[in-house]
Amino acid sequence: MSDLSTQSKRNRGSYAIMIFPVLFCIVFVMHFHSGPDFFHFRLHYVPRDPTQVVTSLVRAQNHWPMVHDPHILGYLGLPFLLLSAYTLYRVSRGARPRLSAITMFVTAAGTIYLGGVFGMWTAFYRGLGEVDPKYLDGAIATFKGMTEPQGAFLLTTTLAKLAMIGLAAQSLVLWGLPRVSRAAVVLIALGCTLVLVFWDLDNWMLIGMMLVMGGFVGLMPALRAE
Numbered sequence: 476m477s478d479l480s481t482q483s484k485r486n487r488g489s490y491a492i493m494i495f496p497v498l499f500c501i502v503f504v505m506h507f508h509s510g511p512d513f514f515h516f517r518l519h520y521v522p523r524d525p526t527q528v529v530t531s532l533v534r535a536q537n538h539w540p541m542v543h544d545p546h547i548l549g550y551l552g553l554p555f556l557l558l559s560a561y562t563l564y565r566v567s568r569g570a571r572p573r574l575s576a577i578t579m580f581v582t583a584a585g586t587i588y589l590g591g592v593f594g595m596w597t598a599f600y601r602g603l604g605e606v607d608p609k610y611l612d613g614a615i616a617t618f619k620g621m622t623e624p625q626g627a628f629l630l631t632t633t634l635a636k637l638a639m640i641g642l643a644a645q646s647l648v649l650w651g652l653p654r655v656s657r658a659a660v661v662l663i664a665l666g667c668t669l670v671l672v673f674w675d676l677d678n679w680m681l682i683g684m685m686l687v688m689g690g691f692v693g694l695m696p697a698l699r700a701e
Contacts, residue, residue, distance in 0.1 A: 495559045496688035498552035503681040505545035513678045520675040529615045537604030550593035556586050563645040578644040585637025592635045643667035659693025662686045
Protein backbone atom coordinates (compact mmCIF):
# COMPACT_ATOMS: atom_id res chain seq x y z
CA MET A 476 0.00 0.00 0.00
CA SER A 477 2.88 2.35 0.87
CA ASP A 478 4.56 1.68 -2.49
CA LEU A 479 1.31 2.39 -4.33
CA SER A 480 0.85 5.65 -2.41
CA THR A 481 4.41 6.75 -3.20
CA GLN A 482 3.96 5.94 -6.88
CA SER A 483 0.68 7.86 -6.96
CA LYS A 484 2.38 10.94 -5.48
CA ARG A 485 5.15 10.68 -8.07
CA ASN A 486 2.61 10.49 -10.86
CA ARG A 487 0.78 13.57 -9.60
CA GLY A 488 4.05 15.42 -9.13
CA SER A 489 5.17 14.65 -12.67
CA TYR A 490 2.08 16.37 -14.09
CA ALA A 491 2.99 19.63 -12.34
CA ILE A 492 5.73 20.24 -14.91
CA MET A 493 2.97 20.76 -17.51
CA ILE A 494 1.51 23.83 -15.78
CA PHE A 495 4.14 26.22 -17.16
CA PRO A 496 3.81 25.37 -20.89
CA VAL A 497 0.01 25.14 -20.67
CA LEU A 498 -0.25 28.57 -19.02
CA PHE A 499 2.09 30.17 -21.53
CA CYS A 500 0.23 28.65 -24.47
CA ILE A 501 -2.84 30.41 -23.06
CA VAL A 502 -0.84 33.66 -22.74
CA PHE A 503 0.15 33.55 -26.40
CA VAL A 504 -3.36 32.58 -27.56
CA MET A 505 -4.77 35.58 -25.67
CA HIS A 506 -2.74 37.88 -27.92
CA PHE A 507 -4.76 36.84 -30.98
CA HIS A 508 -7.86 38.90 -31.68
CA SER A 509 -9.23 36.22 -34.01
CA GLY A 510 -8.34 32.78 -35.34
CA PRO A 511 -6.86 33.99 -38.64
CA ASP A 512 -4.36 36.17 -36.72
CA PHE A 513 -2.44 33.01 -35.89
CA PHE A 514 -1.60 32.45 -39.56
CA HIS A 515 0.10 35.84 -40.05
CA PHE A 516 3.65 34.53 -39.76
CA ARG A 517 6.48 37.06 -39.80
CA LEU A 518 10.23 36.57 -39.63
CA HIS A 519 10.87 39.62 -37.45
CA TYR A 520 8.91 41.59 -34.90
CA VAL A 521 7.11 44.75 -36.03
CA PRO A 522 5.93 46.85 -33.03
CA ARG A 523 2.32 47.96 -33.01
CA ASP A 524 1.69 51.62 -33.68
CA PRO A 525 2.14 53.34 -30.26
CA THR A 526 -0.55 55.89 -31.10
CA GLN A 527 -3.10 53.14 -31.72
CA VAL A 528 -2.09 51.16 -28.62
CA VAL A 529 -2.15 54.14 -26.24
CA THR A 530 -5.36 55.60 -27.65
CA SER A 531 -7.24 52.32 -27.25
CA LEU A 532 -5.96 51.82 -23.68
CA VAL A 533 -6.72 55.40 -22.58
CA ARG A 534 -10.22 55.23 -24.04
CA ALA A 535 -10.89 51.84 -22.42
CA GLN A 536 -10.03 53.23 -18.94
CA ASN A 537 -9.33 49.73 -17.59
CA HIS A 538 -12.91 48.58 -18.03
CA TRP A 539 -11.92 44.90 -17.83
CA PRO A 540 -10.51 42.67 -15.06
CA MET A 541 -6.72 42.63 -14.77
CA VAL A 542 -6.69 38.86 -15.35
CA HIS A 543 -7.86 39.48 -18.94
CA ASP A 544 -4.42 40.93 -19.68
CA PRO A 545 -2.13 38.12 -20.96
CA HIS A 546 0.86 39.86 -19.39
CA ILE A 547 -0.55 39.45 -15.88
CA LEU A 548 -1.25 35.75 -16.51
CA GLY A 549 2.33 35.28 -17.68
CA TYR A 550 3.59 37.25 -14.70
CA LEU A 551 1.66 35.14 -12.20
CA GLY A 552 2.64 31.91 -13.97
CA LEU A 553 6.42 32.38 -13.72
CA PRO A 554 6.82 30.36 -10.48
CA PHE A 555 5.78 27.32 -12.54
CA LEU A 556 8.74 27.94 -14.85
CA LEU A 557 10.96 27.63 -11.78
CA LEU A 558 9.11 24.43 -10.88
CA SER A 559 9.83 23.05 -14.36
CA ALA A 560 13.50 24.03 -14.05
CA TYR A 561 13.79 22.28 -10.69
CA THR A 562 12.06 19.18 -12.04
CA LEU A 563 14.57 18.90 -14.90
CA TYR A 564 17.37 19.41 -12.38
CA ARG A 565 16.07 16.53 -10.26
CA VAL A 566 16.20 14.17 -13.23
CA SER A 567 19.75 15.06 -14.27
CA ARG A 568 21.51 15.92 -11.01
CA GLY A 569 22.45 12.31 -10.18
CA ALA A 570 24.41 11.80 -13.40
CA ARG A 571 25.59 15.37 -14.09
CA PRO A 572 25.39 17.40 -10.88
CA ARG A 573 27.57 20.34 -11.93
CA LEU A 574 25.98 20.92 -15.33
CA SER A 575 22.53 20.43 -13.82
CA ALA A 576 23.16 23.09 -11.19
CA ILE A 577 24.67 25.60 -13.64
CA THR A 578 21.88 25.30 -16.20
CA MET A 579 19.16 25.48 -13.53
CA PHE A 580 20.78 28.67 -12.21
CA VAL A 581 20.68 30.20 -15.71
CA THR A 582 16.97 29.36 -16.02
CA ALA A 583 16.23 30.78 -12.57
CA ALA A 584 18.16 33.98 -13.28
CA GLY A 585 16.38 34.43 -16.59
CA THR A 586 13.02 33.90 -14.88
CA ILE A 587 13.74 36.86 -12.59
CA TYR A 588 14.40 39.11 -15.58
CA LEU A 589 11.40 37.66 -17.44
CA GLY A 590 9.30 38.72 -14.47
CA GLY A 591 10.63 42.22 -15.06
CA VAL A 592 9.41 42.13 -18.66
CA PHE A 593 5.92 40.95 -17.75
CA GLY A 594 5.82 43.40 -14.84
CA MET A 595 6.74 46.30 -17.13
CA TRP A 596 4.07 45.54 -19.71
CA THR A 597 1.42 44.95 -17.05
CA ALA A 598 2.26 48.28 -15.42
CA PHE A 599 2.31 50.07 -18.81
CA TYR A 600 -1.06 48.75 -19.93
CA ARG A 601 -2.88 49.22 -16.60
CA GLY A 602 -1.23 52.59 -16.03
CA LEU A 603 -2.32 53.93 -19.41
CA GLY A 604 -5.86 52.90 -18.57
CA GLU A 605 -5.81 55.43 -15.73
CA VAL A 606 -4.67 58.39 -17.89
CA ASP A 607 -7.12 61.25 -18.38
CA PRO A 608 -7.94 61.42 -22.14
CA LYS A 609 -6.98 65.10 -22.24
CA TYR A 610 -3.36 64.01 -21.70
CA LEU A 611 -3.41 61.57 -24.64
CA ASP A 612 -0.59 63.22 -26.59
CA GLY A 613 1.70 63.18 -23.57
CA ALA A 614 0.83 59.55 -22.84
CA ILE A 615 1.70 58.55 -26.41
CA ALA A 616 5.05 60.35 -26.23
CA THR A 617 5.83 58.76 -22.86
CA PHE A 618 4.89 55.27 -24.06
CA LYS A 619 7.12 55.66 -27.13
CA GLY A 620 10.05 56.69 -24.97
CA MET A 621 9.56 53.90 -22.43
CA THR A 622 9.25 51.11 -25.02
CA GLU A 623 12.12 52.06 -27.33
CA PRO A 624 14.45 49.02 -27.67
CA GLN A 625 17.32 50.65 -25.84
CA GLY A 626 18.64 51.30 -22.34
CA ALA A 627 17.00 49.58 -19.38
CA PHE A 628 14.13 48.24 -21.50
CA LEU A 629 16.51 46.49 -23.90
CA LEU A 630 18.65 45.19 -21.02
CA THR A 631 15.69 43.65 -19.20
CA THR A 632 14.31 42.07 -22.37
CA THR A 633 17.69 40.65 -23.35
CA LEU A 634 18.35 39.15 -19.92
CA ALA A 635 14.84 37.63 -19.88
CA LYS A 636 15.91 35.39 -22.76
CA LEU A 637 18.22 33.59 -20.35
CA ALA A 638 15.12 31.74 -19.10
CA MET A 639 14.67 29.97 -22.44
CA ILE A 640 18.42 29.55 -22.94
CA GLY A 641 18.68 27.89 -19.55
CA LEU A 642 15.66 25.64 -20.12
CA ALA A 643 17.07 24.50 -23.47
CA ALA A 644 20.45 23.84 -21.85
CA GLN A 645 18.77 21.87 -19.05
CA SER A 646 17.10 19.64 -21.61
CA LEU A 647 20.41 19.00 -23.38
CA VAL A 648 21.97 17.93 -20.07
CA LEU A 649 19.39 15.11 -20.08
CA TRP A 650 20.69 13.71 -23.38
CA GLY A 651 21.64 10.04 -23.09
CA LEU A 652 20.41 9.55 -19.53
CA PRO A 653 18.48 6.35 -18.69
CA ARG A 654 14.72 6.49 -19.30
CA VAL A 655 15.02 9.92 -20.93
CA SER A 656 13.60 10.04 -24.43
CA ARG A 657 15.95 11.75 -26.87
CA ALA A 658 12.91 12.94 -28.81
CA ALA A 659 11.74 14.75 -25.66
CA VAL A 660 15.12 16.47 -25.33
CA VAL A 661 14.99 17.59 -28.96
CA LEU A 662 11.43 18.91 -28.61
CA ILE A 663 12.24 20.99 -25.54
CA ALA A 664 15.43 22.42 -27.03
CA LEU A 665 13.75 23.14 -30.36
CA GLY A 666 10.74 24.76 -28.68
CA CYS A 667 12.94 27.04 -26.58
CA THR A 668 14.96 27.93 -29.69
CA LEU A 669 11.80 28.96 -31.55
CA VAL A 670 10.76 31.19 -28.66
CA LEU A 671 14.21 32.81 -28.64
CA VAL A 672 14.54 33.30 -32.40
CA PHE A 673 10.99 34.65 -32.82
CA TRP A 674 10.76 36.62 -29.58
CA ASP A 675 7.53 38.69 -29.42
CA LEU A 676 5.99 36.86 -32.41
CA ASP A 677 3.13 35.13 -30.66
CA ASN A 678 2.29 32.48 -33.26
CA TRP A 679 5.89 31.24 -33.46
CA MET A 680 6.21 31.38 -29.69
CA LEU A 681 2.97 29.41 -29.31
CA ILE A 682 4.37 26.68 -31.57
CA GLY A 683 7.59 26.71 -29.57
CA MET A 684 5.75 26.34 -26.28
CA MET A 685 3.67 23.48 -27.69
CA LEU A 686 6.92 21.72 -28.61
CA VAL A 687 8.17 22.24 -25.05
CA MET A 688 4.88 20.78 -23.80
CA GLY A 689 5.37 17.73 -26.01
CA GLY A 690 8.90 17.34 -24.69
CA PHE A 691 7.67 17.47 -21.10
CA VAL A 692 5.14 14.75 -21.89
CA GLY A 693 8.00 12.64 -23.23
CA LEU A 694 9.86 13.04 -19.92
CA MET A 695 7.03 11.58 -17.85
CA PRO A 696 8.53 8.04 -17.61
CA ALA A 697 11.81 9.50 -16.31
CA LEU A 698 9.98 11.75 -13.84
CA ARG A 699 7.92 8.89 -12.46
CA ALA A 700 11.03 6.75 -12.01
CA GLU A 701 13.00 9.54 -10.32
